[in-house]
Amino acid sequence: MSRVALIDYGSGNLHSCGRALVAAAAGAHDIQITARPDDLAAADRIVLPGVGHFADCAGALRAVPGMIEALEDAVLKRARPFLGICVGMQLMADLGLEDGETRGLGWIHGLVEGLVPAPGLPVPHVGWNELAFPDAHPVLAGLGAGTHAYFTHSYVFRPENEADVAAWCDYGSPFAAAVARDNLFGTQFHPEKSQKVGLALLGNFLNWTP
Numbered sequence: 001m002s003r004v005a006l007i008d009y010g011s012g013n014l015h016s017c018g019r020a021l022v023a024a025a026a027g028a029h030d031i032q033i034t035a036r037p038d039d040l041a042a043a044d045r046i047v048l049p050g051v052g053h054f055a056d057c058a059g060a061l062r063a064v065p066g067m068i069e070a071l072e073d074a075v076l077k078r079a080r081p082f083l084g085i086c087v088g089m090q091l092m093a094d095l096g097l098e099d100g101e102t103r104g105l106g107w108i109h110g111l112v113e114g115l116v117p118a119p120g121l122p123v124p125h126v127g128w129n130e131l132a133f134p135d136a137h138p139v140l141a142g143l144g145a146g147t148h149a150y151f152t153h154s155y156v157f158r159p160e161n162e163a164d165v166a167a168w169c170d171y172g173s174p175f176a177a178a179v180a181r182d183n184l185f186g187t188q189f190h191p192e193k194s195q196k197v198g199l200a201l202l203g204n205f206l207n208w209t210p
Helices: 014-025 038-039 054-062 067-077 195-206
Strands: 002-007 029-034 045-048 082-085 110-114 125-130 147-155 155-159 165-170 174-181 184-187
Touching: 002 014, 002 038, 014 029, 014 195, 029 038, 038 067, 045 067, 054 067, 125 165, 147 195, 155 174
Parallel strands: 002 029, 002 045, 045 082, 082 184
Antiparallel strands: 110 155, 125 147, 165 174, 174 184
Protein backbone atom coordinates (compact mmCIF):
# COMPACT_ATOMS: atom_id res chain seq x y z
CA MET A 1 0.00 0.00 0.00
CA SER A 2 1.50 3.31 -1.05
CA ARG A 3 1.66 6.31 1.27
CA VAL A 4 0.21 9.62 0.14
CA ALA A 5 1.18 12.76 2.06
CA LEU A 6 -1.45 15.52 1.95
CA ILE A 7 0.36 18.59 3.23
CA ASP A 8 -1.27 20.55 6.05
CA TYR A 9 -0.04 24.13 6.09
CA GLY A 10 -3.29 25.88 6.95
CA SER A 11 -4.98 25.54 3.55
CA GLY A 12 -8.75 25.80 3.64
CA ASN A 13 -9.54 22.83 1.37
CA LEU A 14 -7.43 20.33 3.28
CA HIS A 15 -10.15 18.06 4.66
CA SER A 16 -12.31 18.04 1.52
CA CYS A 17 -9.18 17.03 -0.42
CA GLY A 18 -8.52 14.33 2.15
CA ARG A 19 -12.03 12.89 1.84
CA ALA A 20 -11.83 12.90 -1.97
CA LEU A 21 -8.44 11.18 -1.93
CA VAL A 22 -9.70 8.50 0.47
CA ALA A 23 -12.69 7.89 -1.81
CA ALA A 24 -10.47 7.71 -4.91
CA ALA A 25 -7.97 5.44 -3.13
CA ALA A 26 -10.68 2.85 -2.37
CA GLY A 27 -8.51 1.33 0.35
CA ALA A 28 -5.49 0.79 -1.91
CA HIS A 29 -3.51 3.80 -0.67
CA ASP A 30 -2.83 5.23 2.79
CA ILE A 31 -3.80 8.93 2.82
CA GLN A 32 -1.97 10.84 5.56
CA ILE A 33 -2.68 14.48 6.38
CA THR A 34 0.56 15.84 7.77
CA ALA A 35 2.33 19.04 8.74
CA ARG A 36 5.59 17.14 9.41
CA PRO A 37 8.35 17.51 6.82
CA ASP A 38 9.79 14.16 7.96
CA ASP A 39 6.64 12.40 6.73
CA LEU A 40 7.39 13.49 3.17
CA ALA A 41 10.53 11.37 3.17
CA ALA A 42 8.42 8.25 3.70
CA ALA A 43 5.70 9.24 1.22
CA ASP A 44 5.29 7.63 -2.20
CA ARG A 45 3.14 10.52 -3.48
CA ILE A 46 2.61 14.10 -2.35
CA VAL A 47 -0.43 16.40 -2.66
CA LEU A 48 -0.31 20.14 -2.00
CA PRO A 49 -3.75 21.76 -1.69
CA GLY A 50 -4.33 25.50 -1.68
CA VAL A 51 -7.11 28.05 -1.24
CA GLY A 52 -6.80 31.81 -0.92
CA HIS A 53 -4.10 34.26 -1.93
CA PHE A 54 -0.80 33.19 -3.46
CA ALA A 55 1.25 35.29 -1.02
CA ASP A 56 -0.58 33.90 2.03
CA CYS A 57 -0.17 30.28 0.88
CA ALA A 58 3.49 30.76 -0.04
CA GLY A 59 4.16 32.38 3.33
CA ALA A 60 2.32 29.66 5.25
CA LEU A 61 4.23 26.90 3.44
CA ARG A 62 7.58 28.56 4.11
CA ALA A 63 6.61 29.11 7.76
CA VAL A 64 6.67 25.35 8.40
CA PRO A 65 10.29 24.65 9.39
CA GLY A 66 11.98 22.33 6.90
CA MET A 67 8.92 21.93 4.65
CA ILE A 68 10.38 23.51 1.49
CA GLU A 69 13.56 21.47 1.85
CA ALA A 70 11.57 18.27 2.39
CA LEU A 71 9.39 19.01 -0.64
CA GLU A 72 12.37 19.66 -2.87
CA ASP A 73 14.09 16.50 -1.69
CA ALA A 74 11.03 14.29 -2.21
CA VAL A 75 9.73 15.84 -5.42
CA LEU A 76 12.78 17.15 -7.26
CA LYS A 77 15.54 14.82 -6.08
CA ARG A 78 13.61 11.57 -5.55
CA ALA A 79 10.95 12.25 -8.20
CA ARG A 80 7.91 11.36 -6.11
CA PRO A 81 4.66 12.01 -8.04
CA PHE A 82 3.33 15.44 -7.00
CA LEU A 83 -0.14 16.95 -7.34
CA GLY A 84 -0.79 20.64 -6.71
CA ILE A 85 -4.42 21.78 -6.42
CA CYS A 86 -5.54 25.37 -7.20
CA VAL A 87 -3.06 27.62 -5.34
CA GLY A 88 -1.05 24.45 -4.71
CA MET A 89 -0.59 24.31 -8.48
CA GLN A 90 0.17 28.01 -8.74
CA LEU A 91 2.94 27.70 -6.14
CA MET A 92 4.97 25.70 -8.67
CA ALA A 93 5.47 28.95 -10.63
CA ASP A 94 8.46 31.27 -10.38
CA LEU A 95 6.47 34.26 -9.20
CA GLY A 96 2.97 35.23 -8.09
CA LEU A 97 1.67 38.74 -8.75
CA GLU A 98 -1.26 38.67 -6.32
CA ASP A 99 -0.75 41.22 -3.52
CA GLY A 100 2.59 42.31 -4.95
CA GLU A 101 5.35 39.96 -6.07
CA THR A 102 5.86 36.70 -4.19
CA ARG A 103 8.42 34.04 -5.02
CA GLY A 104 7.03 30.60 -5.83
CA LEU A 105 8.78 27.25 -5.83
CA GLY A 106 10.12 27.75 -9.37
CA TRP A 107 9.46 24.16 -10.45
CA ILE A 108 7.66 25.10 -13.68
CA HIS A 109 8.76 28.42 -15.14
CA GLY A 110 6.02 31.02 -15.42
CA LEU A 111 3.98 33.68 -13.63
CA VAL A 112 0.70 33.70 -11.71
CA GLU A 113 -1.30 36.75 -12.73
CA GLY A 114 -4.84 38.06 -12.75
CA LEU A 115 -7.51 36.32 -14.78
CA VAL A 116 -8.62 38.37 -17.80
CA PRO A 117 -12.23 37.42 -18.62
CA ALA A 118 -14.40 38.46 -21.54
CA PRO A 119 -16.45 41.63 -20.93
CA GLY A 120 -19.39 40.89 -18.68
CA LEU A 121 -17.91 37.75 -17.10
CA PRO A 122 -17.39 38.09 -13.34
CA VAL A 123 -14.16 37.64 -11.40
CA PRO A 124 -13.64 35.41 -9.50
CA HIS A 125 -14.45 32.66 -11.96
CA VAL A 126 -16.68 30.33 -9.97
CA GLY A 127 -18.45 27.26 -11.28
CA TRP A 128 -18.24 24.51 -13.86
CA ASN A 129 -16.36 24.98 -17.10
CA GLU A 130 -15.20 22.76 -19.94
CA LEU A 131 -11.67 21.41 -20.26
CA ALA A 132 -9.71 20.98 -23.48
CA PHE A 133 -6.75 18.62 -23.68
CA PRO A 134 -3.88 19.37 -26.10
CA ASP A 135 -2.27 15.95 -25.55
CA ALA A 136 -3.03 12.77 -23.66
CA HIS A 137 -1.65 12.64 -20.11
CA PRO A 138 -1.98 9.62 -17.77
CA VAL A 139 -3.50 11.74 -14.96
CA LEU A 140 -6.23 12.82 -17.40
CA ALA A 141 -6.92 9.33 -18.76
CA GLY A 142 -10.58 8.75 -19.51
CA LEU A 143 -11.46 12.45 -19.46
CA GLY A 144 -12.50 13.21 -23.01
CA ALA A 145 -14.30 15.91 -24.95
CA GLY A 146 -17.04 17.63 -22.99
CA THR A 147 -15.41 17.09 -19.58
CA HIS A 148 -16.31 19.84 -17.09
CA ALA A 149 -14.60 20.65 -13.79
CA TYR A 150 -15.28 23.05 -10.93
CA PHE A 151 -13.28 26.28 -10.63
CA THR A 152 -13.09 29.07 -8.09
CA HIS A 153 -10.23 31.53 -8.69
CA SER A 154 -9.21 35.04 -9.71
CA TYR A 155 -5.60 34.32 -10.74
CA VAL A 156 -4.11 31.93 -13.26
CA PHE A 157 -0.76 30.27 -13.92
CA ARG A 158 0.82 31.36 -17.22
CA PRO A 159 3.59 28.83 -17.93
CA GLU A 160 6.56 30.13 -19.89
CA ASN A 161 6.41 27.03 -22.09
CA GLU A 162 2.96 26.08 -23.39
CA ALA A 163 4.14 22.48 -23.63
CA ASP A 164 3.73 22.44 -19.82
CA VAL A 165 -0.05 22.95 -20.17
CA ALA A 166 -1.91 19.64 -19.83
CA ALA A 167 -5.43 21.11 -20.07
CA TRP A 168 -6.89 24.44 -21.11
CA CYS A 169 -10.06 26.27 -20.08
CA ASP A 170 -11.65 29.29 -21.75
CA TYR A 171 -13.19 32.13 -19.75
CA GLY A 172 -13.22 34.78 -22.45
CA SER A 173 -9.56 33.96 -23.00
CA PRO A 174 -7.71 30.65 -22.61
CA PHE A 175 -5.82 29.80 -19.41
CA ALA A 176 -4.05 26.73 -18.04
CA ALA A 177 -6.54 24.47 -16.28
CA ALA A 178 -3.81 21.90 -15.62
CA VAL A 179 -0.02 21.82 -15.91
CA ALA A 180 2.39 18.91 -16.09
CA ARG A 181 6.08 18.21 -16.36
CA ASP A 182 7.91 14.98 -15.49
CA ASN A 183 6.57 13.87 -12.07
CA LEU A 184 4.70 17.16 -11.51
CA PHE A 185 1.00 17.69 -12.11
CA GLY A 186 -1.29 20.52 -11.06
CA THR A 187 -4.90 21.58 -11.53
CA GLN A 188 -6.36 25.07 -11.37
CA PHE A 189 -9.78 23.50 -10.84
CA HIS A 190 -10.74 21.59 -7.70
CA PRO A 191 -10.86 17.80 -8.18
CA GLU A 192 -12.38 17.45 -4.71
CA LYS A 193 -15.37 19.54 -5.89
CA SER A 194 -15.60 18.09 -9.40
CA GLN A 195 -17.56 14.95 -8.51
CA LYS A 196 -16.96 11.93 -10.79
CA VAL A 197 -14.45 13.83 -12.93
CA GLY A 198 -12.41 14.79 -9.89
CA LEU A 199 -12.47 11.28 -8.42
CA ALA A 200 -11.35 9.84 -11.75
CA LEU A 201 -8.45 12.30 -11.92
CA LEU A 202 -7.40 11.59 -8.33
CA GLY A 203 -7.58 7.86 -8.99
CA ASN A 204 -5.36 8.32 -12.04
CA PHE A 205 -2.87 10.30 -9.98
CA LEU A 206 -2.77 7.65 -7.26
CA ASN A 207 -1.86 5.02 -9.85
CA TRP A 208 0.43 7.17 -11.98
CA THR A 209 4.03 6.10 -12.50
CA PRO A 210 5.84 9.00 -14.23
